[in-house]
Amino acid sequence: MAAHHHDDTCHDLAYLPRDIFWLVLGYLDPVDLIRCRRVSRVWSEAFSNPSVLVPILKRRFPWTKEVQALEWDDHSFESRKVFDEIVSRYDHLERGKPRSIQKYRLCDDFGSSGEREWFQVQPWKYHASHERQVVGRQFSEALWTHEDGLLVYPSAHHQCLVLMDLSSDRQFMVPFIICGKVVRRVRLRKRLLVVEWAEPKAFHWLNASDGVHRHFASSFDVKPGAQGGWSIVPRNEWKIMFLGHPLSERDRFFSSHSNTHYVIYIWQPNRSLYTADEDAPIESLFVWDISKQSSYRPSLDPTSQQRGPDVGQSPSIVARFGFRDLDFYSIRQRGLPALQKLGITDDCHSKTFYLLIVGTAVFKRQP
Numbered sequence: 001m002a003a004h005h006h007d008d009t010c011h012d013l014a015y016l017p018r019d020i021f022w023l024v025l026g027y028l029d030p031v032d033l034i035r036c037r038r039v040s041r042v043w044s045e046a047f048s049n050p051s052v053l054v055p056i057l058k059r060r061f062p063w064t065k066e067v068q069a070l071e072w073d074d075h076s077f078e079s080r081k082v083f084d085e086i087v088s089r090y091d092h093l094e095r096g097k098p099r100s101i102q103k104y105r106l107c108d109d110f111g112s113s114g115e116r117e118w119f120q121v122q123p124w125k126y127h128a129s130h131e132r133q134v135v136g137r138q139f140s141e142a143l144w145t146h147e148d149g150l151l152v153y154p155s156a157h158h159q160c161l162v163l164m165d166l167s168s169d170r171q172f173m174v175p176f177i178i179c180g181k182v183v184r185r186v187r188l189r190k191r192l193l194v195v196e197w198a199e200p201k202a203f204h205w206l207n208a209s210d211g212v213h214r215h216f217a218s219s220f221d222v223k224p225g226a227q228g229g230w231s232i233v234p235r236n237e238w239k240i241m242f243l244g245h246p247l248s249e250r251d252r253f254f255s256s257h258s259n260t261h262y263v264i265y266i267w268q269p270n271r272s273l274y275t276a277d278e279d280a281p282i283e284s285l286f287v288w289d290i291s292k293q294s295s296y297r298p299s300l301d302p303t304s305q306q307r308g309p310d311v312g313q314s315p316s317i318v319a320r321f322g323f324r325d326l327d328f329y330s331i332r333q334r335g336l337p338a339l340q341k342l343g344i345t346d347d348c349h350s351k352t353f354y355l356l357i358v359g360t361a362v363f364k365r366q367p
Contacts, residue, residue: 238315
């Protein structure tokens with residue numbers, strides 16, 4: 001019996017010669033190595049050996065940041081931890097299932113004062129003109145944004161915009177006062193946070209029901225701070241529209257930004273009572289240089305009377321396109337908008353903005 005037991009042990013997978021053991025590993029997925037640890041204590045030791053895990057990580061996941069930081073001779077417990085985290089992450093991605101779910105309550109549309117503080121820009125309206133009367137509908141624009149493990153969202157608990165580091169669950173307040181503003185869009189890109197917002201009260205009226213509200217954008221640099229934290233530093237503020245926009249579901253604007261430039265496309269229905277062309281919305285497109293830091297706040301200077309060096313450092317328009325220019329480039333949307341995406345490149349040597357329009361080619365232009 002003892003000899004028979006010894007013979008079974010010698011033929012166990014964990015006791016195979018190293019070259020044969022590696023041949024077996026070649027048929028297994030990385031997640032199978034974690035499952036094999038459950039068989040026995042011996043298997044757990046064999047499939048937890050750093051000299052086995054590190055080469056597999058280098059071969060199967062060479063692009064990950066954790067693997068690039070590993071050394072070939074790293075035989076510490078840390079390598080097993082890295083292996084398990086990476087394999088779990090990509091296994092859940094492959095199966096389309098989240099590893100964990102955490103819920104955070106967002107701010108209500110109306111603040112504690114009863115005034116509206118959140119009103120996102122509305123998507124295009126869809127009409128069931130396809131076969132079977134079914135049209136793929138886009139989701140409404142979210143008032144939260146994320147990039148590279150950083151999440152910015154309107155926290156109901158703090159009643160302000162909060163930046164969360166998803167790797168550490170640490171939260172940092174965004175120095176943006178919500179009271180007295182209506183936030184339209186929040187976007188984080190290239191470590192630059194841009195908040196587009198409007199004044200809650202109209203400064204003039206187009207008709208009995210539509211009042212025009214001044215719209216602005218505030219930008220913040222997101223930089224690594226002390227003790228692994230994040231520092232959110234105001235960069236500048238600019239008025240994104242010459243006259244403004246009604247806070248309605250009919251008037252829309254779409255925007256994008258890089259670390260140095262901001263592009264906005266504006267679409268408004270024509271409310272004139274004297275036009276014969278009822279299907280001719282007002283359209284325009286602007287590109288701004290937002291690279292310089294400035295303490296000038298146009299929202300606090302409605303008459304544009306302030307002077308000083310900060311005014312000259314404030315964001316400036318570097319390209320503008322009216323409806324005739326858009327018509328010339330065959331990208332004027334008119335009453336049947338098909339615009340799907342607006343973006344701007346991040347090339348250090350040249351800046352190119354582009355529009356993706358359904359049924360047409362991509363329009364590109366350098367300001």
